[in-house]
Amino acid sequence: MxxxxxxxxxxxxxxxxxxxxxxxxxxxxxxxxxxxxxxxxxxxxxxxxxxxxxxxxxxxxxxxxxxxxxxxxxxxxxxxxxxxxxxxxxxxxxxxxxxxxxxxxxxxxxxxxxxxVADVVRDFLADQGIARVALLGARPVMDMGPWSAYRSLPQYADIELPADLDALHQVIYDVKQRGGDAPDVVARFDAVLGSLRADVALLACTELPLIPCRRDIPRAIDVTDxxxxxxxxxxxxxxxxxxxxxx
Known part of the structure; x- marks a missing residue:
């Protein structure tokens, strides 16, 4: 009890x-x-x-x-x-x-x-045994350089990034200005998800979970959760x- x-x-x-x-x-x-x-x-x-x-x-x-x-x-x-x-x-x-x-x-x-949040994500990947994951976020996050809170994540998993980082960065700006349910925002984000090879995607930006996901693959993990x-x-x-x- x-x-x-x-x-x-x-x-x-x-x-x-x-x-x-x-x-x-x-x-x-x-x-x-x-x-x-x-x-x-x-x-x-x-x-x-x-x-x-x-x-x-x-x-x-x-x-x-x-x-x-x-x-x-x-x-x-x-x-x-x-x-x-x-x-x-x-x-x-x-x-x-x-x-x-x-x-x-x-x-x-x-x-x-x-x-x-980076520590929480690292622990989650270890607990779930996830060895390959796509990382989706703002440009400073996805650059994986000194400005990224996730810069040490490649030590724990194979990281896939979207082909066009600037396009996803603009999607995030548009969510801030127009909301996540704008039809073109939903369509552009859906295209990003569809281009990924990894089975799991980390939504590493607080605006991305505000977009209704139309795809079950890859499995989208809201890091805010x-x-x-x-x-x-x-x-x-x-x-x-x-x-x-x-x-």
């Missing part, structure tokens, strides 16, 4: 969003769903929901062109994470590109722990002491 954690003793969860703001809403919704799944039929409503703090910062939207905006984006990220860490125990960033700053954020020694599951699980743990939370 599961022990029901008391709401007052549960760890507090934070979300940093703004690139784009809908991504934060999406992550929050998926945290709530993962939390409800953990309780199952024992879920009793509000008192079993996690405590969540969300900071939505429009300036973080400059991350789409991260190489050109690094200094400004990092200042906004550092300021936001520092303020959020005073209110939560664990936090996630609702943007794959912004997870580039995971190491810099860890070096700040904040009293809250970042749950890196993986992050939400990890954060929901951590919310069920007792609150760490503030002295050791940033260790």
């Amino acid at each position: 599961r022990v029901r954690p008391h709401y007052a003793s549960r760890s507090r969860i934070g979300i940093i969003t703004g690139s784009g703001p809908e991504a934060g809403v999406d992550l929050w919704s998926k945290i709530l769903r993962a939390n409800r799944q953990w309780f199952g039929e024992d879920y009793r409503g509000d008192l079993d929901a996690p405590e969540v703090v969300i900071f939505s910062v429009p300036e973080l939207g400059l991350s789409m062109e991260l190489a050109a905006n690094d200094a400004q984006v990092w200042q906004a990220m550092q300021r936001t994470a520092t303020a959020l860490a005073e209110q939560v125990d664990y936090y996630g960033i609702a943007c794959n590109t912004l997870n580039h700053y995971a190491d810099r954020l860890a070096a700040l020694g904040l009293p809250a722990q970042l749950v890196s 993986l992050l939400a599951s990890a954060l929901a699980r951590l919310s069920l743990t007792p609150r760490p002491s503030r002295a050791g939370a940033g260790a």
